[in-house]
Every structure is written in C-alpha cells, then in structure tokens.
Amino acid sequence: MGSLKLLGLLLSVILCILECQGATQSTKPNIIIILIDDMGFNDVSFHGSNQILTPNIDALAYNGIILNRHYVPNLCTPSRATLLTGKYPIHTGMQHFVQIPDEPWGLPLSERLMPQFFRDAGYATELIGKWHLGFWRQDLTPTMRGFDHHYGYYNGYIDYYDHTHHMLDKNYSSGVDFRRDLKRWHLDNGTYATEAFTNEARRVIEQHDRSRPLFMVLSHLAVHTGNEDQPMQAPPEEVAKFSHISDAKRRTYAGMVSSLDKSVGQTVRALSDRGMLNNSIVLLYSDNGAPTVGIHSNSGSNYPYRGQKESPWEGGIRSAGAIWSPLLEQRGYVSNQVIHAIDWLPTLAAAAGVQLPANLPLDGVNMWPSLSGNLEPQSRRLLHVMDDIFGYSSYMRDNLKYVNGSSFEGRYDNWLGDLPTEEDDPLSAYYAQHVLSSEVQQVLGTRSLTNDRIEQLRADATHRCPSNEQNFTQSIYLCQPLEAPCFFNLAKDPCERYNLANLYPLQLQLLEQEVQQFRINAIDSVRVNTPDLRANPAFHGGYWEWWNDTTITAGSGGSKWNIFNWVWLSCLSCLHVAVKYAL
Ligand SMILES: *[C@@H]1O[C@H](CO)[C@@H](O)[C@H](O)[C@H]1NC(C)=O
Ligand SMILES: *[C@@H]1O[C@H](CO)[C@@H](O)[C@H](O)[C@H]1NC(C)=O
Ligand SMILES: *[C@@H]1O[C@H](CO)[C@@H](O)[C@H](O)[C@H]1NC(C)=O
Ligand SMILES: *[C@@H]1O[C@H](CO)[C@@H](O)[C@H](O)[C@H]1NC(C)=O
Ligand SMILES: *[C@@H]1O[C@H](CO)[C@@H](O)[C@H](O)[C@H]1NC(C)=O
Ligand SMILES: *[C@@H]1O[C@H](CO)[C@@H](O)[C@H](O)[C@H]1NC(C)=O
Secondary structure, eight states: OHHHHHHHHHHHHHHHHHHHHHHHTOOOOEEEEEEESSOOGGGSGGGTOSSSOOHHHHHHHHHSEEEEEEEOOSSHHHHHHHHHHSSOGGGTTOOSSOOOTTOOOOSOTTSOOHHHHHHHTTOEEEEEEEOOSOOSBGGGSGGGTTOSEEEEESSSOOOTTTOEEOOTTTTOOOEEOOEETTEEOOTTTTSOHHHHHHHHHHHHHHTOOTTSOEEEEEEOOTTSOOOTTSOOOOOHHHHGGGTTOOOHHHHHHHHHHHHHHHHHHHHHHHHHHTTOGGGEEEEEEESSOOOOSSTTOOOOOOTTSBSOTTSSSHHHHBOOEEEEOTTOSSOSEEEEEEEEGGGHHHHHHHHHTOOOOTTOOOSOOOOHHHHHHTOOOOOOEEEEEEETTTTEEEEEETTEEEEESOSGGGTTOSBOOOOOGGGOOGGGGGHHHHHHTSHHHHHHOOSSOOHHHHHHHHHHHOOOOOSSOOGGGSGGGOOOTTTSOEEEETTTOTTOOOOOTTTOHHHHHHHHHHHHHHHHTOOOOOOOOSOOGGGOGGGTTTBOOOOBOOOSOSSOHHHHHHHHHHHHHHHHHHHHHHHHHHO
16 A cells, blocks of 8 residues: 555656646747727727727737627626636526626636636636626635636726726715725726726736746726716827717717727737737637617617617627737638637637546537638527526527517617718728737738738628618518517628518527527526625725625635645755756
8 A cells, every 4th residue: 555655656746747847848828818898899990990990909800810700698797707617608697687786696606717727727817807707705706716816896897097886876885896816906096997907917917927828818997888977988188089079978988999909009019028929819809799878888889780788689799809819820811700709718728728627518619720720610509698587589590690589678679879981080091001000010010911901801891781771671571579589691681680580480480499499408597686785885994895704715815826836836846856866
C-alpha cells in the first residue's frame, strides 16, 4: 500500500512538472469579449449608417469577420446568462425578464460558467463592468463565480458619473452600485463609466502576467440609459461632434456610442502595447437590440429590422457583432453563418484549446472551424424567445422564423428607428479614409484594407428592405401575433413583413411542433418577483449589496483562490528546480 502511494505521488509529480512546463510555454490565446449594452443593429457604421460613425469598431470588424447573422436573447439578463453558460435561458431558468435589484434570485449556482472553465485551464479571469445575474447572496456575485476580479456593478444600469443605481418606482434610497471585487468602491466617483471601465481594462492589460493567458469580459454600461431621471449621459465633447443630429436625445446617444468606439481603440492599443494582441481573440457584440422607444429607450436604431429590445422580432435579437483574431485563417469577410450567443462558450473554448467537461449539456456548438475557414453556412434551429409568463415565443429553423404572441401587448411590433438621411455626418463623405485613420487601424497596420475593400465589405454588411412595397399590408400577409402565430421567410423577407401562416398552414404546424419540443424540455423560470425590502441601500451604508447572510466567507473568493494557487505554483516551481538540479 505504502509503495503504491509513493508511486502515485511520483507519477503525479512527473505529470505536474510536464503540465507546469507546458504552462510556462503556454500559447493559449487571450480572450477579450467586449460586451455592449442595448446598442442598435444600425448604430455601427459598418452596417451602412452614416449618422454615427464608429471607425474603431468598423476597423476591427473589417479586419476580422463581420457577424452578419449573429443572434442573442432579446434582454440583458437572459443574454448574459446565455453567454456565460452556453445554454438557452430555458435550460437555466433565466428566460423570464431581468433581475430587478430587490428581487432575491440570480443565475443558479448549479451552473458552471465560462470564466470557471477558463480559470481551470490556467487563465487569469477578469470582469469589468456590468453583471446583472444576481447579487442578493454574496455567492452569486462575479468573484464567487469564476472571475478572479470584478470592477463594476451588479444591476442593470447605473448613473454614468456617480455610479449610483436609483429605483425611482420604489421608496428606496439611491445607492452606489460599484465595487472592486467585493469591496465597496467609490474612488472613481465622477469618472464617466465608459472611461472608468476602459481605464481598468488598460490597467489589467498593462499589469497582466504574460506567462498566463487572459480571459477578460469588458461589459460596458454603454449604451444603456442611466437612471430614469437622467437617462442620457455622454461627455459634452463627444456630444459636440454630432451637431448634424437635430434630435437632442439621439445626439447624446451618438456621444455615448462615440465614447464607446474610442474605448475599443484604446483597448486594442493596450493589447498591442503589451505584446498580447497577436495572440488574442477579440469578440465584440451588443447583448440585444436597442430599445428605440418605451422603457429605458435610448433612441438606438435597429432599422430596417422589425421591433426592438424585448420583442420577438429581428430588431430585438439580431445583434451587431464582429470577431477579430490573427488565429482566424480567413479574415476580412462578412459571415452569413447563423451564430448565437449559446455558441460562444464552445467556440472560444475550442479556439483556446480549453477542455470542457464531456458531459456538459450545452446548447451551443463550436463555430470556430466554420468562422476560421469561411465555410458554407450550416443549418441551424434556434429558439430565440420562450417566455411563457409574458406569453410569447420566437423560433427559427434556417430561414423560417416563427413568432407567437408578443411583448408589451404588441406596442413595439413595428419598424422603428428609421434615420433621416439628411442628418449624415459630414465626415461620412470620407468614410473609408476615416476608418483607415482610426486607432484600431493604426495599431493593426494591415495594408490589405483599402478604400475599395472597405466600401465592398460595408456594402455586403448593409441591410435594406424594399421600401416601395405596399402589398405586405394585404390581409393575407398580415401578422397579428397576439391573435395567431405567424411565420416568415427571412431569406426573402428579413424585415418580417409577409406572414406566410395563412398560405402555408402545414409548414406553420411543423414549426409549432418544433417549438413544442423545446417547451417539453424547458425548466421553470427561477425568477422570484417578490421584492425584498432588505435590499434597500439605506441598510447597507448607501450601497447596493447582498442582503442574505448565506455567504461562504467574509473575504473575496478571488483572493482565496489566488493564495491557493500561489502555494500550489510555488510548490510546483520548487519541484521543477529540484528535478532540474537532480538531472
Ligand atoms: C418612504 O420612505 C420615507 C423615508 O424613509 C418614509 O418616511 C415613508 O413612510 C416611506 N413610504 C412608503 C410608502 O413606504
Ligand atoms: C460623488 O461625487 C459627487 C460630486 O462631487 C458628490 O456630490 C457625491 O456625494 C459623491 N457620491 C458619493 C457616494 O460619495
Ligand atoms: C507577439 O508579439 C510579441 C511582442 O512583439 C512577440 O514577443 C511574440 O513572439 C509574438 N507572438 C506571436 C504568436 O507572434
Ligand atoms: C410585392 O410587390 C412587389 C412589387 O411591388 C413584388 O416585387 C413582390 O414580389 C411582392 N411580394 C409579394 C410577397 O407578393
Ligand atoms: C402560442 O401561444 C398560445 C397562446 O399563448 C399558446 O396557447 C400556444 O401553446 C403557443 N404555441 C406554441 C407552439 O408555442
Ligand atoms: C437566505 O436564503 C436562504 C435560502 O434562500 C433562506 O433560507 C434564509 O432564510 C435567508 N437568510 C436571510 C437572512 O435572509
């Protein structure tokens, strides 16, 4: 028994050393996810809009891959849960609404999250910015769920400058919603949120220990609204660039977008300065469509798509996105592969050589070979929305899109956010030149990106729906989703005008059966929508903070892990040296 144990120990030491050596030469790529909040499909200029120019984002997209058919859940909390789990919200209980600050629920602890898998594979893991997956118990918060560090906020939005979250419809005091790890953090009071998060991202990159790969989610507040009494906030110097926009709200929105675009340039620059960019994957996308009108409306535009955030339509679920990496064999093209937020966990893990547990029940698939090789689009079935409490669903088999019911009694079922062409940015006359002189393009320095190439890619990524067609208002095509389910052929009708349900009832039935299959396997929503008054910041020193005492430790999960690893790593390097010496 004793000798067996000794043998086992020896074996594990050898294995450890081998692994350790592998780790020091680690070539695993850095993963940088820039998650934008509530930005419209039509609010990046690579989709053709000339009103708000986004030269940095565009340069990243043109040098990488424009994700032309990138789908996401239609709301913050479900969308973020999907990214981190690789599962549909109906498989984690996150399908119904968002986490409201005083509601005691969050992403179930039974779920293992993307940062945990990457951390287990040796990554340093960082969350900067928004969480929105629950905080009523400390063990639901980011540093307890796989992130070594978190700098940012727990709720859906905060004030851009003083970082408070104020529930105006409740009688709570306003509370600061800002932390560094588990610590209350107010040293950055007054710094515009986009700048604060960008500064933190740069600090993380500059101080990163390059013997380890970095997994960083830069989860912006932009371009979500701030608190309801002052929803639109942008630095005056950014807003001043948009005097060509007459609507004051949209002008401030443009300043928010512009500030975000600058951040993308600075983040890419920081990666390059640190020598990390050439081994990085940068993914950028919006968590859902823009809320053009209604609750938290920011006047973003998803045009020409139908509907908006929190609706079953393309305007809510088709997200502006791009991915860039030198590890992608084919780059500089527009991808028409249908890809969904469920796919990022398996895709990024595969790209990084991070092993996921074999029995992990994922909904997503590895899209890396498809993206990297620019392969023929593969067939997909995607469940976009299934919220049986609000009572609506949205589903897609390849190009056939099924919609049953709607949100807000159908108030946002229309085509919103058409932009007046006479309000183009004067700089748009020199659009390609503007992109070529962006910070991202300066950093990447690719010569293959020419004026012509830019115009070509932009044309490929620009979406238009015939504007002169009136026949879709004929009753045979009319879609009244609150009355009866509809379906559309997105290949011919991406703007969801021609409901084909009356013409092809059999096809409709097939789609309904497929949706039914998803419903059979759905778990119930875990939302607890009874407010808990103990959430009131007045009870927590003026901060939004967990109010259930079921906590693991008083310290940070992050630092606990670090100490453990530090001991483990020093032990390993001791052995390493000892073995070298012995040989
Ligand atoms: C609202 O808060 C104020 C101040 O704490 C308190 O006096 C008042 O009773 C509260 N009202 C309600 C309806 O809870
Ligand atoms: C943040 O700064 C503003 C302006 O200086 C100040 O009025 C406010 O009290 C500060 N907030 C906190 C929580 O310190
Ligand atoms: C990336 O750049 C750094 C610094 O310029 C260099 O040391 C490293 O070898 C490069 N790595 C790759 C994979 O090209
Ligand atoms: C609607 O009318 C246009 C011509 O105005 C025609 O090209 C198009 O095919 C029609 N669409 C349908 C679905 O009937
Ligand atoms: C469509 O919605 C109705 C009303 O909510 C519901 O009874 C029906 O089951 C739904 N059909 C599908 C296939 O989801
Ligand atoms: C914390 O949550 C647990 C489980 O949800 C509950 O049983 C317990 O009473 C809560 N404790 C407090 C102090 O709220």
